[in-house]
Amino acid sequence: ADPPSPDAIVDAFEAVLGPITNYRPSHPKGTCAVGHFTATPDGTRLTVSPVFSGQRIPTLIRFGVGGANPNASDVARSTRSLSIRFDTPSGDVWEMANISAPIFGAPTPQALVDGLLARRPDPATGQPNAERVAAFVAANPATTLQGRWLAANLPPASWATTPYWGVNTFMFRGQDGQVRPARWVFEPRAGVQRLTEEQVRTIGTNFLADEMRRRVATAPVEFDMVLQFPGQGDDLLNPTIAWPDDRPRTVVGRLAVTEVSAGPGGPCDPVSFLILDQAPGITMSDDPTLQARASAYAVSLSRRTR
Ligand code: HEM
Numbered sequence: 001a002d003p004p005s006p007d008a009i010v011d012a013f014e015a016v017l018g019p020i021t022n023y024r025p026s027h028p029k030g031t032c033a034v035g036h037f038t039a040t041p042d043g044t045r046l047t048v049s050p051v052f053s054g055q056r057i058p059t060l061i062r063f064g065v066g067g068a069n070p071n072a073s074d075v076a077r078s079t080r081s082l083s084i085r086f087d088t089p090s091g092d093v094w095e096m097a098n099i100s101a102p103i104f105g106a107p108t109p110q111a112l113v114d115g116l117l118a119r120r121p122d123p124a125t126g127q128p129n130a131e132r133v134a135a136f137v138a139a140n141p142a143t144t145l146q147g148r149w150l151a152a153n154l155p156p157a158s159w160a161t162t163p164y165w166g167v168n169t170f171m172f173r174g175q176d177g178q179v180r181p182a183r184w185v186f187e188p189r190a191g192v193q194r195l196t197e198e199q200v201r202t203i204g205t206n207f208l209a210d211e212m213r214r215r216v217a218t219a220p221v222e223f224d225m226v227l228q229f230p231g232q233g234d235d236l237l238n239p240t241i242a243w244p245d246d247r248p249r250t251v252v253g254r255l256a257v258t259e260v261s262a263g264p265g266g267p268c269d270p271v272s273f274l275i276l277d278q279a280p281g282i283t284m285s286d287d288p289t290l291q292a293r294a295s296a297y298a299v300s301l302s303r304r305t306r
Pocket residue numbers: 009010023024025026027030062063064081082083097098099104108109112165166167168239271272273288289290292293296297300301304
């Protein structure tokens with residue numbers, strides 16, 4: 001069957017959440033920041049993209065909290081996010097949206113849409129129909145894997161202390177002309193720190209933004225961008241399955257967050273963090289979940305800014 005159209009995907013979000021008004025249907029809670037990215041020599045070798053020239057590239061950065069609620073709790077067992085727009089001197093723009101889990105919650109766009117529609121509120125009760133949800137989950141077990149990962153890992157203690165995975169596979173053209181599939185992760189230079197069970201109960205639901213402002217006031221918050229390359233038999237096209245940890249990894253650049261907006265909103269609001277026209281040298285793999293993203297993000301952006 002054909003994959004769902006970008007409009008059908010965004011319609012499915014609206015069927016569950018109600019009409020999109022002025023905020024994102026996914027990760028609407030967030031804080032905007034700026035910084036810069038500098039490739040390592042390995043990064044310059046592994047991709048011809050101008051983002052990886054080795055020059056300092058200005059970035060627009062958005063930290064977010066997963067789910068669909070602009071007042072989501074910072075201690076929720078959902079993902080946190082790191083979205084980046086790289087503005088190269090040549091005018092090429094690269095955008096990405098990363099999450100604090102190594103896997104996504106749907107193996108295909110159709111499973112995402114079906115999962116949303118299964119959770120549509122029942123007109124009689126205003127609540128999702130529990131039987132319909134259970135039947136969907138039973139038929140689509142891969143959609144439970146991300147939730148299980150999140151249940152097994154306490155939430156990050158800071159936006160600065162979690163890895164953020166790109167999840168989908170992309171194709172990187174190197175200086176040698178070879179095209180290599182890879183996934184990436186941004187590793188926190190501050191180390192990985194999670195809340196304790198006690199902190200989950202006591203820290204409150206809205207601490208992440210101020211904590212980040214305090215950190216960045218002292219020193220830039222930094223992440224190493226790491227490419228991971230697949231081994232024999234690794235699935236390039238299914239974002240609900242992570243590749244084993246022992247696969248080859250190369251540090252390709254460093255991101256520094258240097259300034260955080262005073263409040264919510266700001267210059268990140270009119271950005272979807274996955275434009276259709278990505279920087280040259282890096283292309284999308286055939287992962288259908290990735291292929292579905294850019295146009296759906298554009299439709300969502302146009303609905304929330306109309
Ligand atoms: C079929 C696959 C997917 C669909 C249809 C989808 C859809 C969407 C939509 C419609 C938005 C809101 C865009 C806007 O209004 O600006 C969004 C945001 C987002 N998505 Fe996805 N998504 C998909 C897969 C993923 C995956 C695999 C990841 C993990 C890397 C991801 C991470 C995010 C993040 C972090 C945001 C918020 C970006 C920001 O900071 O503004 N999505 N997604």
